[in-house]
Amino acid sequence: EDQVTQSPEALRLQEGESSSLNCSYTVSGLRGLFWYRQDPGKGPEFLFTLYSAGEEKEKERLKATLTKKESFLHITAPKPEDSATYLCALRRGSTLGRLYFGRGTQLTVWP
Amino acid sequence: EAGVAQSPRYKIIEKRQSVAFWCNPISGHATLYWYQQILGQGPKLLIQFQNNGVVDDSQLPKDRFSAERLKGVDSTLKIQPAKLEDSAVYLCASSLVLGKEPTASTSTHEQYFGPGTRLTVT
Numbered sequence A: 001e002d003q004v005t006q007s008p009e010a011l012r013l014q015e016g017e018s019s020s021l022n023c024s025y026t027v028s029g030l031r032g033l034f035w036y037r038q039d040p041g042k043g044p045e046f047l048f049t050l051y052s053a054g055e056e057k058e059k060e061r062l063k064a065t066l067t068k069k070e071s072f073l074h075i076t077a078p079k080p081e082d083s084a085t086y087l088c089a090l091r092r093g094s095t096l097g098r099l100y101f102g103r104g105t106q107l108t109v110w111p
Numbered sequence B: 001e002a003g004v005a006q007s008p009r010y011k012i013i014e015k016r017q018s019v020a021f022w023c024n025p026i027s028g029h030a031t032l033y034w035y036q037q038i039l040g041q042g043p044k045l046l047i048q049f050q051n052n053g054v055v056d057d058s059q060l061p062k063d064r065f066s067a068e069r070l071k072g073v074d075s076t077l078k079i080q081p082a083k084l085e086d087s088a089v090y091l092c093a094s095s096l097v098l099g100k101e102p103t104a105s106t107s108t109h110e111q112y113f114g115p116g117t118r119l120t121v122t
Helices: none
Strands: A004-007 A010-014 A019-025 A030-038 A045-050 A056-059 A062-066 A070-075 A084-092 A105-110 B005-007 B010-013 B019-024 B031-037 B044-050 B053-056 B065-068 B075-079 B088-095 B117-121
Touching (some): A010 A019, A019 A030, A030 A070, A045 A056, B005 B088, B019 B088, B031 B075, B044 B075
Parallel strands (some): A010 A105
Antiparallel strands (some): A004 A019, A019 A070, A030 A045, A056 A062, B005 B019, B019 B075, B065 B075, B088 B117
């Protein structure tokens, strides 16, 4: 049973074309919503943690937001170097640190 | 600050053989995790240690997988015997602490990942 669903599976953007990635979840007792970036052949790289609805965090061209049912990763004016797979994960209150990951969105930004 | 180290980076074995992976977490991180990432999927937790004790191994196939963290620092993950479906990337991650409820101002529960070991079972 998928608890974390990411969409779209793949996204192609032209350089400078802003867009958003979606992460929806169905669990209760959320104890953190995490965003990671993963480049081919590498481990996931931590980007953001969000804990409560309404929270927002920004880093360069990325901004993550959280509601009670989903999180968005907004990418403003992307560059080719933003191309990667973006993973969303959540931590539930009933578990002891385990992260539940979605399948990821593969982002390609072409010049 | 050095990141999470893993070795080897790549391994090819035949089914029914055994294999071991090594992980050295970030210095001072008490919690260590092993994840399995099958191509096209997100990582799935296999086992979690707090210092040298197992906290969660509910998803570890214990008939063939084993892991240890004897001195509360380095860890090894072993598969014996390997099956074709074990082909995946094995990721090690570490975090600072476990047990305290996180708040927006703390970063102690963030997990930092190593580069992974790509295992191919033929």
